[in-house]
Amino acid sequence: MIDYKQKVATAISVAVDGSLNEKDIFYKIEVPKALNLGDYAFPAFALAKYLHKAPQIIATELVEKIDKKGFEKVEAVGPYINFFLDKKDYSNNILNEVLNEQDNFGSQDLGKSNNVPIDMSSPNIAKPMSMGHLRSTVIGNAIANLLAKTNYVPVKINHLGDWGTQFGKLMCAYKMWGSEEEVKKDPIATLLKYYVRFHEEDVDKPELDDDAREWFKRLEDGDKEATQLWKWFRSESLKEFIQIYDELGIKFDSYNGEAFYNDKMDEIVELLEQKNLLKESNGAQIVDLSKYDLNPALIKRSDGATLYITRDLAAALYRKRTYNFTQSLYVVGNEQTNHFKQLKAVLKEMGYDWSDDIHHIPFGLITSGGKKLSTRAGRVILLQDVLNDAISLASKQIDEKNPSLANKKQVAHDVGVGAVVFHDLKNERLNNFDFDLEEVVRFEGETGPYVQYAHARAMSILRKAGVSELGTASYELDDNQAWETLRLLGDFPNTIERAVVEYEPSVIAKYAIHLAKAFNKYYAHSKILKADKQKAARIALVASVAVVLKEALRLLGVAAPDEM
Numbered sequence: 001m002i003d004y005k006q007k008v009a010t011a012i013s014v015a016v017d018g019s020l021n022e023k024d025i026f027y028k029i030e031v032p033k034a035l036n037l038g039d040y041a042f043p044a045f046a047l048a049k050y051l052h053k054a055p056q057i058i059a060t061e062l063v064e065k066i067d068k069k070g071f072e073k074v075e076a077v078g079p080y081i082n083f084f085l086d087k088k089d090y091s092n093n094i095l096n097e098v099l100n101e102q103d104n105f106g107s108q109d110l111g112k113s114n115n116v117p118i119d120m121s122s123p124n125i126a127k128p129m130s131m132g133h134l135r136s137t138v139i140g141n142a143i144a145n146l147l148a149k150t151n152y153v154p155v156k157i158n159h160l161g162d163w164g165t166q167f168g169k170l171m172c173a174y175k176m177w178g179s180e181e182e183v184k185k186d187p188i189a190t191l192l193k194y195y196v197r198f199h200e201e202d203v204d205k206p207e208l209d210d211d212a213r214e215w216f217k218r219l220e221d222g223d224k225e226a227t228q229l230w231k232w233f234r235s236e237s238l239k240e241f242i243q244i245y246d247e248l249g250i251k252f253d254s255y256n257g258e259a260f261y262n263d264k265m266d267e268i269v270e271l272l273e274q275k276n277l278l279k280e281s282n283g284a285q286i287v288d289l290s291k292y293d294l295n296p297a298l299i300k301r302s303d304g305a306t307l308y309i310t311r312d313l314a315a316a317l318y319r320k321r322t323y324n325f326t327q328s329l330y331v332v333g334n335e336q337t338n339h340f341k342q343l344k345a346v347l348k349e350m351g352y353d354w355s356d357d358i359h360h361i362p363f364g365l366i367t368s369g370g371k372k373l374s375t376r377a378g379r380v381i382l383l384q385d386v387l388n389d390a391i392s393l394a395s396k397q398i399d400e401k402n403p404s405l406a407n408k409k410q411v412a413h414d415v416g417v418g419a420v421v422f423h424d425l426k427n428e429r430l431n432n433f434d435f436d437l438e439e440v441v442r443f444e445g446e447t448g449p450y451v452q453y454a455h456a457r458a459m460s461i462l463r464k465a466g467v468s469e470l471g472t473a474s475y476e477l478d479d480n481q482a483w484e485t486l487r488l489l490g491d492f493p494n495t496i497e498r499a500v501v502e503y504e505p506s507v508i509a510k511y512a513i514h515l516a517k518a519f520n521k522y523y524a525h526s527k528i529l530k531a532d533k534q535k536a537a538r539i540a541l542v543a544s545v546a547v548v549l550k551e552a553l554r555l556l557g558v559a560a561p562d563e564m
């Protein structure tokens, strides 16, 4: 991709004859908000202190001196110099580039093949996957796709919540009231039911807690029955989780959950002891973090049991050793911000400089009717239900709009699931947002289906035009109506870079909406298939839009059906 901003910088630098160097000029160049102010603008204020003249005058004088070759026009407006790119030259370059590179367009080498573990999804065994886990899953997946696109090697790790004293309670409950058949029929819901009942009954029968502790102890000691039960709860739960992952088209590289680190925690405790970091507090072992302005990290309880953070310390060290990462990501809700601050602080105290490479990627809550979703208030949204509802809503819309569509079932799936995923990703990840299914699946407005529909429209134009493959050719297009779309195509590589640097998939989702809107406007104002000199260039534009929309959606983990 030709760097047009650089071209502008060079033109100015030659004209100012060294009063400001090219690099400084480059960083001062802006992209005007409105297209009628040109494609790039240079504020002449930047030169006032060298040239001792008013910026307006500098702008007017400089415009005379600038070599305008390759620009449509260069004009002074007040203190600004506005540059208008040569549309034919630009369109020819960008369209050939997109069509040559196809879905590789926008790929770049930021990562130098370095490994990046991404801790994502990480639901808890025997509990339903929440909307928060869904957010972690889709945000993590999109970040992984963006990392791969920029030549990092993402490693998607599902750090399952598969260990802890709650398993003692669950086993105790199962032994009292459980039935194998019932669990098999509906594993997570049934296990949750036992667990809830345990908590109801242990209010009056505190001896249940002793039994639960006993069961957990048996599990920790590797007792055969306890281990078998634990394995069974885990695999039944995982089966349900994997159904949802399959629905979303998301795969993990590792399901090493908390239990995986059981035999790796002694080392952590020893290291902390060696470094004199452990302190006793009411029988428990803690690491004091007051110099970080954080609460102490509780490493070992008075009964000797290790904790969530102990397992995360072991996991962090294991990942460093296994993947030798340059950054290690944790896509987890912002309610765990302090936990990750503590994790990093303890690692730092242990002398690991790479603790700076650990990044918590927090995100906000999904609300319903403006309220937090919670089990107690009855506002639990079950993921599988949400996806099923979205698919049937999509299917209804397709029946109305395109009843003769082939593959209706597949398309309804892609549109329904895609809508839920897109809705999640178009919001900046830290924002809370409200979930309203009807709105999510609408074909108009800033939705996933809207973007998918723009892509399908582009594909349908190409089918009508009867073109299958477009080779390198001269694609000169100076149509004003096409300009916004062309500029957006050229912005795709930078947009990807921004999204990955900020770990912010919403940058891509917003870009996709923007491109879909610009393209729809173009489509409404132009006769694309009219037989004239620029027809081939217009078709190349449509084909390029299809490539880029599809690739943007793919990065988000959303499918782009050819027809809908």
Ligand code: ARG
Pocket: 119, 122, 123, 124, 159, 160, 161, 312, 315, 330, 332
């Ligand atoms: N299982 C935890 C939860 O549901 C999330 C785990 C996040 N990952 C981690 N390494 N701590 O809250």
